[in-house]
Amino acid sequence: MYANPEASSWVEIGDAMGQALLQLIPLALAAALSSVPITATIFILLSERRSRSGLGFLAGTVLGTFATVALATVAGHALPGRPREHGALVGKLEVVIGIALVLLGVVTLARRSRAGRGSGPGWLDSIATFGILPVFGIGLALSLRPKAILLAAAAGLAIVRVDLVFHGNLVLVVFYTAIATCTVGVPIVATILFPRRMEPRLLAAKGWIAAHSSTVGATMMIVIGAFVIGVGVSG
Structure with a gap:
């Protein structure tokens, strides 16, 4: 009997895809639980223009997230060096990004403890009055915030590490984007379909986010920064 090389290649692709998905899931969840886009979503959905503005904000969030991860993946593939040197460089960059995430988290906690309970950025109070193009922008x-960029860069390097063909990379970028934007997309779609049911839930979520997010x-x-450092060190 002869081994089927085509079947073997599919197994290798599946293994690489699974490895990348395991690395992308925590990164995407960290992006999904970011307080600023969630709070902006709630403010928009509690306004009179929730349908149009909500869809505009969702479109901008999805497009921005997809673009940043796609660009990070392209930049990762463009890193110089032979395959072994390229892998070592990816690992070093992951360590740097992981350290930056940890430091950003520590600074955020320090500011939170000093300032106490905050009300969030001032522009959030007026976002409900913006039109569809401003909320799209x-x-x-929001995909250019430091946290979002660091997570997108880590996701791009995770995709580069498994070295798939274009279609595989595209699937992984779409996968990350879907999870990272689900906390914006799901409330918007649910509120457009069931506005009366969602309004009390949005008000409750607004209070909780202000206190704990x-x-x-x-x-x-x-935690995610430590995870990225571990991935980079382990190679």
């Missing part, structure tokens, strides 16, 4: 801009998000950044 805000959705795009910064601490939860900062703690998760520290």
